[in-house]
Amino acid sequence: MLKVLKWIGIVLLVLIIGVFIFLKASSQPKPTGETGEQADQLAQKMLAAVDQTAWDSTRYVQWTFAGMHDYFWDKERHLVEVKWSDKTVLLNPNEISGKAWEGDAALEGDAADKLVKKAWSFFVNDGFWLNAPVKAFDVGTSRSIVQLEDGSEGLMVSYASGGLTPGDSYLWLLDENGLPTAWKMWIKVIPIGGIESSWEAWTTLSTGAKVATQHKTKGITLELTNVKAGQTLAAMGRSKDVFAALTD
Numbered sequence: 001m002l003k004v005l006k007w008i009g010i011v012l013l014v015l016i017i018g019v020f021i022f023l024k025a026s027s028q029p030k031p032t033g034e035t036g037e038q039a040d041q042l043a044q045k046m047l048a049a050v051d052q053t054a055w056d057s058t059r060y061v062q063w064t065f066a067g068m069h070d071y072f073w074d075k076e077r078h079l080v081e082v083k084w085s086d087k088t089v090l091l092n093p094n095e096i097s098g099k100a101w102e103g104d105a106a107l108e109g110d111a112a113d114k115l116v117k118k119a120w121s122f123f124v125n126d127g128f129w130l131n132a133p134v135k136a137f138d139v140g141t142s143r144s145i146v147q148l149e150d151g152s153e154g155l156m157v158s159y160a161s162g163g164l165t166p167g168d169s170y171l172w173l174l175d176e177n178g179l180p181t182a183w184k185m186w187i188k189v190i191p192i193g194g195i196e197s198s199w200e201a202w203t204t205l206s207t208g209a210k211v212a213t214q215h216k217t218k219g220i221t222l223e224l225t226n227v228k229a230g231q232t233l234a235a236m237g238r239s240k241d242v243f244a245a246l247t248d
Contacts, residue, residue, distance in 0.1 A: 028194030030169055030186045033144025033156045042155045043136045043143045045178035050133045054208030060236050061205075064226040065126035072242070073127075079243045082119040089119035090246050096120045099245060130224060131211050132170070133180055146171055154184075180212070197222075205229035 033039065062072045072081040080091045091098040100107045100115035107115060128135065136143060140161030146154040158169040168187040171194075172180050180199040201214035207229045215222040230236045 027192045028184070030193060031146045031156070031171070033146040033154075035142060035144045039143040039145045039155065042145060042153065042174075042178070043157070046133050046136060046155060046172060046174060046180065049174075049178035050131070050180075050210045051208050052134045054205075055131060055134050058205065058207040058209055058229050059231045060233070061130075061229045062226060062236060063126075063130055063224050063228075065122075065129065065224060066222050067225070069122050069126055070226070071123065071126065072236070072238075074243060077243065079246065080119075080123050081242055082123055084122070087115055087119075089115055090243060091116060091119050091123060092246065093120055093123055129215065129222070130227075131209070132183075133172070140166070148173070179210075203227060206235070207231065 059076050060072070060074055062070075064070050068084055070083040074080070078092070078094060080093060082089045082091055086103045088101045089098055090100075096117060098116045098119070100112040100119070102111075102115075106112075135141070136155075136157050138159070140159055142158045142160065144156045144158075146156050148154050153174075155172040155174065156169060157172065159166060168185070170186075171184040173182045173184070173196075175181055179202065182196050182198045184194045184196045186193045195217065197215045197217040199212040199215060201223075202210050202212050204210050205227070209229065211224070211227060213224045213227055228236065233239065233241065
């Protein structure tokens with residue numbers, strides 16, 4: 001038995017070393033870009049390509065992230081209904097506060113707080129995947145132009161604050177019109193630096209804003225489904241304001 005355990009330990013050690021070597025070999029150092037007016041102009045070109053103006057004036061948005069989390073977002077009041085499994089949270093992201101239910105049962109105290117915080121973390125991540133380009137000028141961001149191997153220019157956007165993991169950086173790869181085709185990521189939750197994920201299957205919402213609904217990363221596809229936008233509850237197929245429960 002001791003000999004078997006010893007061999008299992010050796011195999012696990014070899015696997016751990018192999019994974020470490022793979023990660024090191026696959027990881028890319030974050031490139032240094034040039035900040036300044038040209039970088040900001042390239043960022044503005046990206047914002048125009050996704051029609052940030054239309055996005056900013058959009059009142060309601062709904063989507064399902066990776067088949068797991070359902071969202072209904074009142075952008076004007078910045079209130080979000082988040083649903084997953086049998087959980088429902090009405091969330092105020094600015095205050096990380098709200099109300100929570102498990103099935104039909106309203107939760108209170110620590111149980112409610114735990115779900116509200118989880119819903120907030122889901123929304124921060126999944127909302128970023130919904131439309132990260134429009135966050136290129138958020139507070140705490142910096143922008144730089146990176147020269148790519150094919151001679152084109154990429155846009156690096158770094159986040160010194162905000163989100164779940166401040167310090168993350170994203171290198172946008174853009175087409176000739178400034179529309180993102182992919183990004184490379186240097187983020188804390190992924191141990192491989194420079195991993196690339198596509199931005200594709202772009203759709204134009206009814207309000208005119210554009211969002212990508214498919215992202216492919218090393219053979220894994222992440223999809224955003226049930227994507228819809230509108231300026232009224234009726235346009236979203238709703239007859240009442242679900243967020244009224246936050247003021248009851």
